[in-house]
Amino acid sequence: MHGHLTIKTHIFLTGATGYIGGSVLTRLLSHPLSDTFQTTVLVRDASKATQFRTMGIKAVVGTNLDLALIQGLAAEADLVIACADADDLDAAKAILRGLKKRYEQTGKVSSLIQTVSTDSCVLIDDANGMNSTENIYSDLDIAKLDTLPDTQPHRIVDLTLVEADREGTEWWIGYVNTYIILPSTIYGKASGPLVDAGLQNPRSQQIPRLVKLSLDRGRAGMVGVGKNVWPNVHIDEVANLYIILLDLIIPHDTERSPAPSKVREAFAHGHAGFYFAENGEHTLYSVSEAIGKAMVDLKKTNDPSPTTFSKDEMEKYFPDGTSLGTNSRCRAERSRKVGWKPIKRTKDMLASVHEEVEYWMKK
Template identity: 40%
Template structure:
């Protein structure tokens, strides 16, 4: 594949997609053109003002458009949907058409470490860590050992199958809980959303109920990664894909984890700020009732493998493949992450009700 490549990017107005676009624009191997799919016509003019960037108005249910865009670009980068099978099928059809013409396609998809989630419901810390490198049973397992029914897994398996058929070289990125405020011109100008969703969701639910809340005892662990480290991780995977220097397809997993945090400690951090401002009488969290789980987290159950107890799962991972590529996350300190939880509680709480 020639270095003069074109890129089709989804999710550019989002937290992750905006970070990806900034990395592409600053890459030592920049694309000749980056086509961005946006829902809002208001985003077209500021995006088109960026050299090499072209915005196309559309949504993820316009399957013919998705197929056309995937068919007419050398590289497709998907950062908007991890469980939309119809959208994925449309993208893969475009890659199949390229393959029929003898054209190669690179496909970089953003999944998430939710795929590693168990059903702990906050009652314990799992001893199992998943890796994209060498497994070391019984406690370090390869991601390919996950059942087909795992969260996000159905979409990811369809991508791997497309790689096997030769339609694309696929690379799947798995960020953990992403945190930190997005920085750079795309975020500063309002083109892209600078805030994460996962911790803010926990903050909003806690503020709405008037006390920091958790699933069960909150003893479960998740991996975390700062948005800037997501950007540097993507840049390395992009270059590895561009020059075919990293595994793809069935081994093309790129876990993105800088460290771990415990949900109980994150929730305590939220509760401390709530008590300080009088938003809660106590700092100590308690468990969500079943009715509250239905209210706040039932959306997770709409995706295959998901359930309302999702925030109480364990998701533990090591980023072996990215480390081989030279990835060195700068925000590994878990105390910095817990401070972020406090800062987000300050930010969201200051806005006032309604919180949900």
Template identity: 40%
Template sequence: MSIKPEKTTIFFTGATGYVGGSVLQRILQHPEANTFDITALVRDAGKALLLETKFGVRAVIGSMEEFDKLSQLAENAHIVVQCAEADRDDVMNAILGGLKKRHEKTGDLPILIHTSGAGIIADNARGEYMSDFVLSDLDSEAIEQFTPPAVHRSVDILVCKADAEGYARTYIVLPTAIFGFGKGPLYDAGISKRSPALISVFAAAAVERGRPGIIGAGKNAWSVIHVADNADLTYLLFCAALTGNSELGHGREGYYLTENGEVTMYEYFKELGMALVERGLVMEAEPTMFTPDEYVKYFGGDAIADLFLSNIRGRGDRGRRDLGWTPKHPREDIWKEVPEVVGGVAKKAKGSA
């Protein structure tokens, strides 16, 4: 008589998002996925129903602001995969509170895989130069030199502290600028957001202002990663953590940056401009600087604009070395999504005409 394997309890946040959807898809494709008991927190009742009926994922209706619910769901899980919120201490404290209770009550050492971001290494280039500084995710001491108010940093510190205190085993994924359209069953079902929001915003802004905009001189560079390659790294990390691999870096040694090449802001916006000209949506491909008023109009304020003036250059050495991660989409693939994005903008422009 065969013994039915015990279910691995997993709590997932961000299932309906652009990044989270790609990660959840990969986990659902795990060869032992039938032994997973996955619970996802979602806002939309319709998407919750689809998750349950089509994908066998238990869906709880709620938001990241319901801290008691977050804490309870985390307490009930051996593994928490967090892909929804990188900047709120209160959200992370709720999750960690649940994991701590689990550890104290059961003796289990729960696992947290947290999606943060490489924005922590943003500098003050103001778009005027490409920095020589390129951060390797193997350099834990260098990472720890970044302190709040560096983007995402306060949450990352909480995650690492939990690992140091011994009640959770934690890992932090640091995506660089993510591109590419989400593909696969969760996107096809309308559950997860398919389109990369960043380039869509810039394309729509360019159409409205008659030519692409640029923040600063555009000499600064960003490392980039395709959404599917980022999901692959997170999945490999999930698989290694699931097996209890004691050699896998965690806590302060558990930063996993995802990148595969880089682009300057100027070439990014110029390529977008050329695609828009081909469609007849703008007359000029050469980008001009956004005004301060446009910063607020299109990006919500100076804090966001400042990020686009920064260099964010990193190397994902740890995932390549320790997980055998091999990203498949080079930086040149970023231009492949431009026609589709522009096509979507063209349809909207035609519909509002």
């Protein structure tokens, strides 16, 4: 707000019914400036769209395949928050086309917060559970991130966004500021009004996948010997990171104090605009062991110690390969410098496993 004039911030969010996107949308609904947001979501289900509308959210029925629709919605947005399929290059390009069109027509530079690596797969190696690694990436060390080949999972989307921020097109330079969030192993049950209304998936992917396979085989399982290392982060704290970036992006009323200079120095978009989300690390073995202990507690097995997936099991469970045996190590240094303060750590992640096992046993 400037004086008595209310400036509406048009936000277009994809993935609103998903684990991450729904959690971000929940934060938008409870944000102190929520009455200045005009939020639009794209949803597949017409009945869910109706429910969203009753909550004051503009809901458009469509999917990530509706590229012209996505382009049109992006062209109306000050800020796009993309939380749908991290590998969908066509959808990312449609958003960029819409934002470029907006700039050409209005001269306004939009912002795009993109969830690219929903499980920091862009950093993975081929350890197959047999070893850890000392290769650790920082979101402040852009030179090292630049060494990642474009053959890494999700990487081509990263590079497309960075290129759009840096070069725009031949005629228009700087039509978009891009911010790329790279969460790690996200855990915890999402909560809030969207979950309560049945609009949002409240469950993560990685740990539940391992839980379901372990229950299927009757014993906690792991790839190789489970020595590979991954970072972890709670879903609520991932959502907090999006809001911290949003608060640095959108215009505020003059009475709110500006961000400290140290925060502004770390706040970057484009080539340097990568933000990891992690608060601790775990080995695959430790997660599998927690699953095994829960299975013993719940009388699903007699031995808590995990065993290696056999060759036949690997072919059965992972016909297209799996990242479960890989290393992916990172440090969220830039994220912390801009004000992100996660609290939950690896012990909280391991403690959450019992509830996951109990839940999937009933499914």
